[in-house]
Amino acid sequence: MLDKGLTPKVMLDMYYHMALARAVDDRMWILNRQGRAPVVYTSNGHEAAQVGSAFALNRGEDWICPYYRDLALVLAYGMTAREVMLHLLGRAEDPNSGGRQMPAHWGHAERHILTSGSVVATQDAHAAGLALASKVLKDGRVSVAYFGEGSTSQGEFHEALNFAAVHKLPVIFFNENNGYAISVPSRKQMAVQDVAARASGYGMPGIIVDGNDPIKVYEVVKEAADRARRGEGPTLVEAKTYRFVPHSSDDDDRAYRSREEVAEAKKRDPLVMFEAYLRDQKILNDKKLKEMQQQIKDVVNDATDYAEKAALPDPSTLADYVYSS
Amino acid sequence: MAVLSYLEAIRETLRQELAHDSRIIIYGEDVGVRGGVFRVTEGLQKEFGEDRVIDSPLAEAAIVGTAIGAAINGLRPVPEIQFADFIFPAINQIVQEAARIRYRSNGTFGVPMVIRAPFGGGVHGALYHSQSVEAFFAHVPGLKVVVPGTPYDAKGLLASAIEDEDPVLYFEHKAAYRSLKGEVPDDRYLIPIGQADLKRQGKHLSIITYGLMVSYALKAAEELEKDGVSVEVLDLRTVRPLDVSAILQTAKKTGKVLIVHEDNLTGGVGGEISALISEHALFYLDAPIMRLAGPDVPAMPYSPPLEHAFMVTPEKIRDKARELAKF
Numbered sequence: 001m002l003d004k005g006l007t008p009k010v011m012l013d014m015y016y017h018m019a020l021a022r023a024v025d026d027r028m029w030i031l032n033r034q035g036r037a038p039v040v041y042t043s044n045g046h047e048a049a050q051v052g053s054a055f056a057l058n059r060g061e062d063w064i065c066p067y068y069r070d071l072a073l074v075l076a077y078g079m080t081a082r083e084v085m086l087h088l089l090g091r092a093e094d095p096n097s098g099g100r101q102m103p104a105h106w107g108h109a110e111r112h113i114l115t116s117g118s119v120v121a122t123q124d125a126h127a128a129g130l131a132l133a134s135k136v137l138k139d140g141r142v143s144v145a146y147f148g149e150g151s152t153s154q155g156e157f158h159e160a161l162n163f164a165a166v167h168k169l170p171v172i173f174f175n176e177n178n179g180y181a182i183s184v185p186s187r188k189q190m191a192v193q194d195v196a197a198r199a200s201g202y203g204m205p206g207i208i209v210d211g212n213d214p215i216k217v218y219e220v221v222k223e224a225a226d227r228a229r230r231g232e233g234p235t236l237v238e239a240k241t242y243r244f245v246p247h248s249s250d251d252d253d254r255a256y257r258s259r260e261e262v263a264e265a266k267k268r269d270p271l272v273m274f275e276a277y278l279r280d281q282k283i284l285n286d287k288k289l290k291e292m293q294q295q296i297k298d299v300v301n302d303a304t305d306y307a308e309k310a311a312l313p314d315p316s317t318l319a320d321y322v323y324s325s
Numbered sequence: 326m327a328v329l330s331y332l333e334a335i336r337e338t339l340r341q342e343l344a345h346d347s348r349i350i351i352y353g354e355d356v357g358v359r360g361g362v363f364r365v366t367e368g369l370q371k372e373f374g375e376d377r378v379i380d381s382p383l384a385e386a387a388i389v390g391t392a393i394g395a396a397i398n399g400l401r402p403v404p405e406i407q408f409a410d411f412i413f414p415a416i417n418q419i420v421q422e423a424a425r426i427r428y429r430s431n432g433t434f435g436v437p438m439v440i441r442a443p444f445g446g447g448v449h450g451a452l453y454h455s456q457s458v459e460a461f462f463a464h465v466p467g468l469k470v471v472v473p474g475t476p477y478d479a480k481g482l483l484a485s486a487i488e489d490e491d492p493v494l495y496f497e498h499k500a501a502y503r504s505l506k507g508e509v510p511d512d513r514y515l516i517p518i519g520q521a522d523l524k525r526q527g528k529h530l531s532i533i534t535y536g537l538m539v540s541y542a543l544k545a546a547e548e549l550e551k552d553g554v555s556v557e558v559l560d561l562r563t564v565r566p567l568d569v570s571a572i573l574q575t576a577k578k579t580g581k582v583l584i585v586h587e588d589n590l591t592g593g594v595g596g597e598i599s600a601l602i603s604e605h606a607l608f609y610l611d612a613p614i615m616r617l618a619g620p621d622v623p624a625m626p627y628s629p630p631l632e633h634a635f636m637v638t639p640e641k642i643r644d645k646a647r648e649l650a651k652f
Contacts, residue, residue, distance in 0.1 A: 095433070100428065100431060108433075115430040117421055124390075125391050126393055126394035128391045129394020129396075132391055132394065133394065135376075137398070139399070320431075321427050323427070324435055
């Protein structure tokens, strides 16, 4: 483990980002229920998959192409809690979109987080294209597309994987399989058990990993990234995980899954499991945890206050940036 | 200065641009070894290598989607869609992604890419190899839509499109590929996108058009000249953005306007031009604005009499212009 770069310090940093994401997530829901944020999309339950994969990349240099579920991912990739809150509240200073996009439509040019739209699987082709440029320019970058299992029904998922495999592009297709596309269970999405099984149809490795274990995810993505950088082409990674809360603040998941099922899944909460692991390894103790929790509380409070006080966009900017000039 | 066909002008421009800027890559279906189904990219893979002139899988959404990614990561992709009729699988990537990326990211991302596609009919291409699709895209803020009508314009506009920081759709008329010839300077030059060109001066009426219809309108104008009708021909060259001042200028000058396009009448570019003139030059008009366009049938049929009935021809333009002149 340690020889792959996962020192105790790095693991603590991973835990910090998972816990920060959960805390930002919780705060966003509170703001929504208070009527201060119109809509929230969550990463609650996906933190290990997202943070583990981010830490396996050359953050800020490699490209990530997120989807709306990826709060923990973008935080681990360098977006600040303030920036997330600015985005949630549609402030002018929001680096994702300047208040133009609804929440969870990530994008941060400086940090190499690709801007995202709402139609699922478009980013799979973008990731392949970013990687195509990396191959031509020999810039050593790897690109990663993130997507839910529902979006693998889209044609562009297929097209992107096929294109990337044919041209041996340095790209990773990272599926966060939580078993539901809003309300539709994966058995109604596909007739195969695993998204990863599809990889063989494209001529690339398909790896299944426990998406609730950040270290396992880290190892798998690190290997896929190394493989990509060696010029050996793309990898499809399927991180099996679970979403602990509804799809969005406008959804009610009681309509499509039992409370027992959710309670059962929560027994494998990635945050709780990773905390136990770190304690077991003597990397984390009560004192350290308390300090970290206080730090996170301060960061989330600061982010909320900062964003709420930040200016809204000026209506006179409505027509800015339709074209470059 | 050489006399080149419309197709040769496009090929020479691609060659010149590939040599001029190492960030440019070309890809699409059959563009490499085969040089494209119309041979527009013939010889380019041999000259510039498989890394820069790429035969891609047969999947339009992936062609455009990957071009977006490649553009963002530092290349200047010039993907080809084999026929404009096949662009629709990629329409989400073009309209919802390429066109909106600068806007939705508040100016922090841009997509400098040129999508080339042969369009238009009169070549027995039937429903799925004859369409004019420019109006779909002319509707979309964030896109630029270029439709050259001469070999000279084809070169200068393509070079500008490739230099542009925003996504450009560049539509090449199939019937123009080999039928239109003209002098094209050897050196690189740019024609600004969004600037119309007065192809012929006239006094009695104005024909506003673009693409293959420019040469057809010029033929019609020559015939009408014999009857003493002096026709002005304005070549838009770009249908988004429109050159509003050039449109209003010719409308005000002659007071009679005929708008011609091969694309279907309803919702075509002509409606927008007509509205602009009505809004800004109404009292200069001596006759109703007229439109001559492809009929409102789903697409161009195959069998020659049906195809001919659909096509806008120099004769149909001449007759419609005569009707307008007499008004």
